[in-house]
Amino acid sequence: MKTRTRDQHLFDPGPKRILALDGGGVRGILTLQYLKRIEELLRKQAGNGSNFRLSQYFDLIGGTSTGSIIATGLALGWTVKKLETLYNELSEQVFQRSMWRRGILQAKFPRTPLMKALTEQFGDRTLGSDDLHTGLMIMTKRLDSGSPWPLMNNPKGRYFDPVEKKGRAMSNKDFLLRDIVRASTAAPHYFNPERLRIGKGAEGAFVDGGVSPHNNPALQLLLMATAEGFGLKWAAGADQLLLVSVGTGAQEIRLSANEVMDMSSAKVSIQALSSLMNDCDAMNQTILQWMSRSPTAWKIDREIGDLQGDVWGGRELFSYLRYNVVLDRDWLKKNLNVDLKSSEVKGLQEMDKPKNMGKLALLGATASHIQVQADHFPAHFNIA
Numbered sequence: 001m002k003t004r005t006r007d008q009h010l011f012d013p014g015p016k017r018i019l020a021l022d023g024g025g026v027r028g029i030l031t032l033q034y035l036k037r038i039e040e041l042l043r044k045q046a047g048n049g050s051n052f053r054l055s056q057y058f059d060l061i062g063g064t065s066t067g068s069i070i071a072t073g074l075a076l077g078w079t080v081k082k083l084e085t086l087y088n089e090l091s092e093q094v095f096q097r098s099m100w101r102r103g104i105l106q107a108k109f110p111r112t113p114l115m116k117a118l119t120e121q122f123g124d125r126t127l128g129s130d131d132l133h134t135g136l137m138i139m140t141k142r143l144d145s146g147s148p149w150p151l152m153n154n155p156k157g158r159y160f161d162p163v164e165k166k167g168r169a170m171s172n173k174d175f176l177l178r179d180i181v182r183a184s185t186a187a188p189h190y191f192n193p194e195r196l197r198i199g200k201g202a203e204g205a206f207v208d209g210g211v212s213p214h215n216n217p218a219l220q221l222l223l224m225a226t227a228e229g230f231g232l233k234w235a236a237g238a239d240q241l242l243l244v245s246v247g248t249g250a251q252e253i254r255l256s257a258n259e260v261m262d263m264s265s266a267k268v269s270i271q272a273l274s275s276l277m278n279d280c281d282a283m284n285q286t287i288l289q290w291m292s293r294s295p296t297a298w299k300i301d302r303e304i305g306d307l308q309g310d311v312w313g314g315r316e317l318f319s320y321l322r323y324n325v326v327l328d329r330d331w332l333k334k335n336l337n338v339d340l341k342s343s344e345v346k347g348l349q350e351m352d353k354p355k356n357m358g359k360l361a362l363l364g365a366t367a368s369h370i371q372v373q374a375d376h377f378p379a380h381f382n383i384a
Helices: 007-012 025-046 067-076 082-096 113-121 179-186 218-226 256-262 267-289 329-336 342-348 354-371
Strands: 016-021 059-063 137-142 147-152 194-199 202-208 241-246 317-322
Touching: 007 137, 016 067, 016 218, 025 067, 025 082, 025 241, 025 354, 059 067, 059 218, 067 082, 067 113, 067 137, 067 179, 082 113, 082 147, 082 194, 137 179, 137 218, 147 218, 179 194, 179 202, 218 241, 218 317, 241 354, 267 317, 317 329, 329 342, 329 354, 342 354
Parallel strands: 016 059, 016 241, 059 137, 241 317
Antiparallel strands: 137 147, 137 202, 194 202
């Protein structure tokens, strides 16, 4: 498989491939097990041995929060093995508990360890760096304006290097990778917002991109790849566009009416926000399956099922693969034959517990070998 430049990935003709990576804190180690399996299968297809990288196959890689760390590493040409090693080290450094930090009056974790680690790994590289082998999108949320900010290294994008800036606005290409990844991972309660200079005398306050409809950034990436305003305008069609989306473990909310009614006002607010994020993920999944050909389609609900054969407009606009697990005891037993105690499953749902990473990695490895199949990546999407 030949190595291509960023611009060849973005602008050469032919079928295109997108990789979308969810947010989820330390549960990103689960994502890496799926990516390891995908890398293994594509390496065999390419016949390229140890030189193969996912950045050679995917034309656009994007992530939210913890997914943004992985996406950036992949776009820089790193192997999944390198990312897994980094991930274990990073999680231990970043999620160090302190008796003085409870996440109420101040963020649960300090900024310094994460920023130090990102600086060591990404250096002074910018979003416009030639070191990025392929398309990269980092999903952030600008909280002071209440607007999602997807930042991408597309040279045809309106804000990548705007002619009209004349010293007033900052080009997207000039953002340091370490800064925007830190912004994308600034989950409220866990980390303080990140302040970024966005122009001459102007700053923005950024938080985790998961505090938007795009904790799963797949729909946003599809929009950036195909909508005219973003400048790529990739062709639609199930044989022309492949979208691969990898999760960090979904959670199902199961409460009784009495449990909700007995909650404090503060707890109801937190529960409602969590529920809203689940709703956004479900809506993204529904829309993506409704528009695509999907051999991995998930059951949406009992009313519409998995939407197989029910395609909007009668035409499959892309091929779609969604890999994830549900962190629920019954689901894990039924679908993966993994039998865990309810207390163990509840622990795995936490986003800031490095001690769970071993179990999460094992769970991801098991799920990936069941869910990810070679025929999910047909020959017409191969790179010669």
